[in-house]
Amino acid sequence: NHPHALARPRADLRSLILTQSLFLRYILNLPPRSLPIPPALSHFSSINLPPLDRSRSDGRAKMSWQQYVDEHLMCEIEGNHLAAAAIIGHDGSVWAQSSSFPQFKPEEITGIMRDFDEPGTLAPTGLYLGGTKYMVIQGEPNAVIRGKKGPGGVTIKKTTMALIIGIYDEPMTPGQCNMIVERLGDYLVDQGF
Template sequence: MSSYEDKAYQAAAIIGQDGKVWAQTSNFPQVKVEERIEIMREFDEPGTLTTMGLYLGGTKYVVIGVEPGDVIRATRKGPEGVTIKKTSAALVIGIYYNPGILNSCNAIVEMVGEDLIKQGY
């Protein structure tokens, strides 16, 4: 995902719900424990991050959509955004810097997440 030819996808990671990093690009931000806990809470109790904002590596995003227990989509001023897919054991996260590829980012993150779910993760 991060090697997409137009560099629209800048960072991606798969992080276990326990906080352990399964895979990530070298430039993926360090996710703080509190940030991961708040993201997990949003999946179970949608609404908190919609008012407070979603933080990822200290960067604040505005939540623009939540599918409870499944996907969170958020954006920043300018072209940057993030898509997070929850599986039974992990969070698949993609950060993009081109709003024109929002739907592509959503699709790729969700596809990777669905593949993990099919494999029991």
């Protein structure tokens, strides 16, 4: 038994929490607390979300949904970007999408929404989007659904009013797709969307 065997995971956890908190402050344009953004996260600078427009009574950012898709979901990370992305209402209405986003069927969105309400319903049949079948892999009940197909996949983040969808293919990694989609989704949840 090594004397520091138990101390190491706690230090790693502190480092992870610090890194995540700095990254969140960075993408939400919050002033730094005298700590710089770690160099390992500098490649995420292109997903810097707009500052809130404090002149509006609701404090929400003045930005079109298409800008969120074009500038944040389709941003470049380490030379890679999503193959397609969209923001879709819970009712299946398209708020914004990339030009490469597949034409989906209403029943595909209905199935996705059902899985958010009753986690696990898509696992036996697979997740369909634009006629493409994805094997459902680990997600977060009522928050995130992830699917895999060959070297690519899909991440779907549910917000209060919308679904944030990112489709990726190699060389983009599942982790990069998750980061882009889920961070924007978390931001929109915080803004009431």
